[in-house]
Amino acid sequence: xxxxxxxxxxxxxxxxxxxxxxxxxxxxxxxxxxxxxxxxxxxxxxxxxxxxxxxxxxxxxxxxxxxxxxxxxxxxxxxxxxxxxxxxxxxxxxxxxxxxxxxxxxxxxxxxxxxxxxxxxxxxxxxxxxxxxxxxxxxxxxxxxxxxxxxxxxxxxxxxxxxxxxxxxxxxxxxxxxxxxxxxxxxxxxxxxxxxxxxxxxxxxxxxxxxxxxxxxxxxxxxxxxxxxxxxxxxxxxxxxxxxxxxxxxxxxxxxxxxxxxxxxxxxxxxxxxxxxxxxxxxxxxxxxxxxxxxxxxxxxxxxxxxxxxxxxxxxxxxxxxxxxxxxxxxxxxxxxxxxxxxxxxxxxxxxxxxxxxxxxxxxxxxxxxxxxx
Amino acid sequence: xxxxxxxxxxxxxxxxxxxxxxxxxxxxxxxxxxxxxxxxxxxxxxxxxxxxxxxxxxxxxxxxxxxxxxxxxxxxxxxxxxxxxxxxxxxxxxxxxxxxxxxxxxxxxxxxxxxxxxxxxxxxxxxxxxxxxxxxxxxxxxxxxxxxxxxxxxxxxxxxxxxxxxxxxxxxxxxxxxxxxx
Numbered sequence: 001x002x003x004x005x006x007x008x009x010x011x012x013x014x015x016x017x018x019x020x021x022x023x024x025x026x027x028x029x030x031x032x033x034x035x036x037x038x039x040x041x042x043x044x045x046x047x048x049x050x051x052x053x054x055x056x057x058x059x060x061x062x063x064x065x066x067x068x069x070x071x072x073x074x075x076x077x078x079x080x081x082x083x084x085x086x087x088x089x090x091x092x093x094x095x096x097x098x099x100x101x102x103x104x105x106x107x108x109x110x111x112x113x114x115x116x117x118x119x120x121x122x123x124x125x126x127x128x129x130x131x132x133x134x135x136x137x138x139x140x141x142x143x144x145x146x147x148x149x150x151x152x153x154x155x156x157x158x159x160x161x162x163x164x165x166x167x168x169x170x171x172x173x174x175x176x177x178x179x180x181x182x183x184x185x186x187x188x189x190x191x192x193x194x195x196x197x198x199x200x201x202x203x204x205x206x207x208x209x210x211x212x213x214x215x216x217x218x219x220x221x222x223x224x225x226x227x228x229x230x231x232x233x234x235x236x237x238x239x240x241x242x243x244x245x246x247x248x249x250x251x252x253x254x255x256x257x258x259x260x261x262x263x264x265x266x267x268x269x270x271x272x273x274x275x276x277x278x279x280x281x282x283x284x285x286x287x288x289x290x291x292x293x294x295x296x297x298x299x300x301x302x303x304x305x306x307x308x309x310x311x312x313x314x315x316x317x318x319x320x321x322x323x324x325x326x327x328x329x330x331x332x333x334x335x336x337x338x339x340x341x342x343x344x345x346x347x348x349x350x351x352x353x354x355x356x357x358x359x360x361x362x363x364x365x366x367x368x369x370x371x372x373x374x
Numbered sequence: 375x376x377x378x379x380x381x382x383x384x385x386x387x388x389x390x391x392x393x394x395x396x397x398x399x400x401x402x403x404x405x406x407x408x409x410x411x412x413x414x415x416x417x418x419x420x421x422x423x424x425x426x427x428x429x430x431x432x433x434x435x436x437x438x439x440x441x442x443x444x445x446x447x448x449x450x451x452x453x454x455x456x457x458x459x460x461x462x463x464x465x466x467x468x469x470x471x472x473x474x475x476x477x478x479x480x481x482x483x484x485x486x487x488x489x490x491x492x493x494x495x496x497x498x499x500x501x502x503x504x505x506x507x508x509x510x511x512x513x514x515x516x517x518x519x520x521x522x523x524x525x526x527x528x529x530x531x532x533x534x535x536x537x538x539x540x541x542x543x544x545x546x547x548x549x550x551x552x553x554x555x556x
Binding site: 005174178259261265336 | 398399402409410411412529
């Protein structure tokens with residue numbers, strides 16, 4: 001199939017349709033609204049289900065109910081919407097039914113703004129909802145990756161009966177790029193054995209997240225944990241650029257990772273041995289690869305569009321082998337390649353021990369940059 | 375060809391986003407990598423709309439830049455904002471129909487072009503964006519003019535197809551004006 005010029009939100013939505021999504025429930029919020037708008041026309045035309053719910057709380061509970069029937073279901077929203085959905089997401093995880101939830105992240109906390117952000121890292125990666133559960137989290141950085149990984153998201157959700165989050169930011173939702181959509185997948189007629197699909201001729205299935213006896217709940221927690229260990233072993237995805245002989249490793253995901261790739265390319269042209277690690281799965285995190293790279297490089301620079309959240313994971317994995325530094329923009333500001341290039345250059349010239357908390361050295365640098373920019 | 379970054383900026387309704395899409399379609403149709411990203415925030419409600427287009431032979435990293443190679447400024451606020459931001463040796467095309475001042479920066483290639491006046495001569499006020507695209511292709515030939523016209527013909531929404539000859543004329547006039555005035 002030939003490449004088309006596709007807008008992020010539309011491309012993600014069409015890719016979900018072609019991956020076999022049978023129902024979408026949502027509530028509009030910038031910058032993810034085009035996703036829902038697209039589905040509102042496309043799904044009914046195919047005889048599938050689209051519901052604009054009265055709120056995000058209703059939408060996620062519709063996703064929960066529909067997921068129990070064993071069909072491929074999803075929702076898409078943006079940061080404040082995800083906060084409202086967290087209770088339902090926890091119920092979905094506790095009931096062990098598959099669902100895909102897209103978060104087109106925007107500046108926060110609170111109402112914040114509609115500009116691109118990665119400030120929901122903790123919320124999306126570390127659980128967000130209550131209780132012991134482990135979401136799979138994918139972070140594509142181009143329209144093509146978003147298309148490719150939305151299909152994978154449904155497959156992983158089914159395989160592990162798990163919640164799969166796809167996190168992008170407003171840039172990705174609004175951007176147009178040439179990309180190729182996959183062919184339409186057939187929707188399987190048979191539903192999974194566990195689904196509630198009418199019990200005629202068989203024992204009824206019961207799907208619930210209630211385990212009144214704590215020991216039963218603990219057995220469930222253990223099952224989820226063991227399943228997560230399998231996911232950690234099997235499902236790690238990352239992209240690398242120029243790491244073979246790198247002395248300075250930049251780590252960033254999504255838009256920040258993509259912008260960093262331009263800066264790394266420029267650094268290479270200037271003779272600085274920089275390389276880029278861009279996690280696609282933020283959970284499970286590419287820990288093993290990062291450990292290997294920490295043995296190879298002299299220094300690490302983490303770049304994010306938040307106050308240093310993935311940074312904490314990197315520090316935990318690197319275990320002080322080499323200094324870790326940080327550069328972030330917050331509040332809906334996207335860092336530009338020249339900022340990250342300047343940071344790579346600075347890091348390559350810095351032989352100091354590095355701060356215990358890299359934010360302590362970053363805050364004054366950012367304050368200086370902001371005052372010069374305004 | 376190195377990577378070329380283009381910002382097209384103007385009032386909402388001047389067709390800046392569509393002009394960027396035309397360049398994006400033309401780039402894609404001719405085998406180049408391209409990204410198009412609009413301003414979508416509250417800044418749009420302040421009256422300005424802009425988009426960033428990056429065209430390259432290689433995979434594109436950042437879809438955003440601080441110092442673009444080319445700026446097409448359709449109104450004065452855009453000229454004021456981008457005159458200092460255009461990359462050294464870059465190109466600034468400014469719509470002189472809407473303001474009366476010189477471009478003072480010497481280290482860039484600049485062109486003042488009265489696109490509103492030219493558009494009125496053609497007979498459709500909304501053609502300013504295509505005149506700008508034509509002018510740009512004379513100053514920064516990322517693609518031949520004919521290829522961009524071809525892309526516009528292939529991707530223009532059905533309801534606007536009848537304006538295609540005027541759009542082509544707009545591109546030609548912009549291109550010619552730029553050739554004559556540099």
